[in-house]
Amino acid sequence: MTAPACLGPPVPGGRPRVGTLCEVSAPRRDRPDPLPRPENCLVNVRIVASADVDPTATIGDGTSVWHLAQVRDGATLGAGCVVGRGAYIGSGVRIGENCKVQNYALVYEPAVLEDGVFVGPAAVLTNDEFPRAVNPDGTAKSAHDWTAVGVTLREGASVGARAVCVAPVTVGRWATVAAGAVVTRDVPDYALVAGVPARRLKWVGRAGVPLEDAGGGVFRCPTTGEVYDEHDGVLTRRASADEEQDA
Numbered sequence: 001m002t003a004p005a006c007l008g009p010p011v012p013g014g015r016p017r018v019g020t021l022c023e024v025s026a027p028r029r030d031r032p033d034p035l036p037r038p039e040n041c042l043v044n045v046r047i048v049a050s051a052d053v054d055p056t057a058t059i060g061d062g063t064s065v066w067h068l069a070q071v072r073d074g075a076t077l078g079a080g081c082v083v084g085r086g087a088y089i090g091s092g093v094r095i096g097e098n099c100k101v102q103n104y105a106l107v108y109e110p111a112v113l114e115d116g117v118f119v120g121p122a123a124v125l126t127n128d129e130f131p132r133a134v135n136p137d138g139t140a141k142s143a144h145d146w147t148a149v150g151v152t153l154r155e156g157a158s159v160g161a162r163a164v165c166v167a168p169v170t171v172g173r174w175a176t177v178a179a180g181a182v183v184t185r186d187v188p189d190y191a192l193v194a195g196v197p198a199r200r201l202k203w204v205g206r207a208g209v210p211l212e213d214a215g216g217g218v219f220r221c222p223t224t225g226e227v228y229d230e231h232d233g234v235l236t237r238r239a240s241a242d243e244e245q246d247a
């Protein structure tokens with residue numbers, strides 16, 4: 001995961017740290033005045049006025065944070081990300097470059113999203129293995145009464161609308177979690193999982209399209225032509241001729 005470019009301390013007025021190119025949306029009659037515009041700031045980062053972005057959050061160049069979204073303290077978003085309307089990014093969550101967190105998705109700390117991850121509308125990444133509002137003695141639980149556990153989404157992974165990833169789990173590289181699935185165990189690279197609890201149905205390639213079985217443990221992407229090999233339930237992508245040449 002690449003760190004966001006051009007970071008700095010919070011700008012005057014306690015606004016979040018942002019990339020050097022930044023824009024805060026103009027006011028409308030039905031909402032308060034916009035956030036103060038950071039100094040030395042142009043047009044690449046967009047944080048709309050109704051978004052709640054903590055001053056200690058780090059926002060990468062080219063990232064947009066849309067209406068009613070909340071980005072908590074210490075969260076890091078890489079370059080080129082989109083945080084949709086009403087989405088929640090928890091304290092200290094780490095998000096790589098070119099990720100999309102769609103409307104009303106909930107990403108609880110200490111989740112980690114690598115580069116190119118997609119989190120669909122109203123999807124949830126949980127952080128409590130044994131949730132309770134109170135202790136056995138009836139006292140209200142506090143932040144010190146439990147330990148947060150995280151969901152990790154590897155490079156290129158996609159989580160469909162209203163899916164739930166129950167921490168602690170890891171969704172592998174370029175894997176796809178179908179809409180409405182409940183993930184309770186780790187998902188292998190390139191797997192398509194669905195259902196409650198989620199189970200692998202097929203393999204998918206980097207294009208997200210189900211792979212065609214060519215026989216003998218060989219799979220081919222109908223969109224890109226990439227070839228994959230399966231051994232003992234693990235799928236790997238064959239390097240292209242260009243990649244082999246570069247190596």
